[in-house]
Amino acid sequence: MLIAIDGPAGAGKSTVARAVADALGFTYLDSGAMYRCVALAELRGAADPAACAIGLGGRVTLDGEDVTEAIRTPEVTARASEVAARPEVREALVDKQRELIATGDYVAEGRDIGTVVAPGAELKVFLTASPQERARRRAAELGGDVEQVLADQAQRDERDATRAHSPLRAAGDAVEVDTTGLSVQQVADQIVQLAKAGAR
Ligand code: CDP
Secondary structure, eight states, X not given: OEEEEEOOTTSSHHHHHHHHHHHHTOEEEEHHHHHHHHHHHXXXXXXXXXGSOXXXXXXXXXXXXXXXXXXXXXXXXXXXXXHTTOHHHHHXXXXXXXXXXXXXXXXXXXXXXXXXXXXXXXEEEEEEOOHHHHHHHHHHHHOXXXXXXXXXXXXXXXXXXXXXXXXXXXXXTOEEEEOTTOOHHHHHHHHHHHHHHHHO
8 A cells, every 4th residue: 555645844744654654553654755865866966866875764875875964954955856856766766666666555745756757656645734734844854044044845846846856735635734733743654644534
C-alpha cells in the first residue's frame, strides 16, 4: 500500500508522514530530502548533480557522506526549490522514487507524489495550514525570525505552485486536511483512520 502526503512547506508533512509510517509499520520516503541532496551537490560544484548517489533512511547520505544536517540550511532550502523546477532533475528523482515505493508499503511525502510519482496511490492526502502557522512552526523548528521565514516561505510556495513542470497542487482525489490548530498526533490519527477505512 502507498500513502501519498503532499503539501506546501511547513504544513507538517515530514513529522506527520513519519508518525503515520511508524503507526502502520510502513517505510517513510522523504522526497524533499532528495531534491535537497541534488541542490547541495550542485552548490558544491558537482558536474551532474542529478546523478549523485542519495541514501535515505535514518540519516541522509550524498555519495556516502552523512548530509542529514547539511541539507537543511537556508541556502540549500532555497536552491532545492530552484533545482526542483528543472525537468531533468525531476525525471531522475521521480524514477528513483518509483523504484523505492515499488519495494513495499510506503508513506511518501512531497509536492507531486499523488499527482505525478504515484497517481495510483491507495490514499492521497493534501496537507495545508495557514501561511502564518506554517512559518511559526518552521521558525520554532529551525530557529530564525518568523517574519523572515514567512517571506522566504511565500517565495518558495510561489515558485513551487507556478512552475511549468509538476507544480504543487492537490490531486483531484486527494483528501485535504487543514492542520492549522491541530497537533501532529491528531493529524496522524486522522490519516491512519483513513488508511484503515480504505483498506477494508
Ligand atoms: O520540508 P519542506 O517542505 O521545507 O521542504 P522539502 O519537502 O524538503 O522540499 C524542498 C523543496 O524541494 C521544495 O521547496 C520543492 O521545491 C522541492 N520538492 C519538489 O519539488 N517535489 C517533491 N516531491 C519534494 C520536494
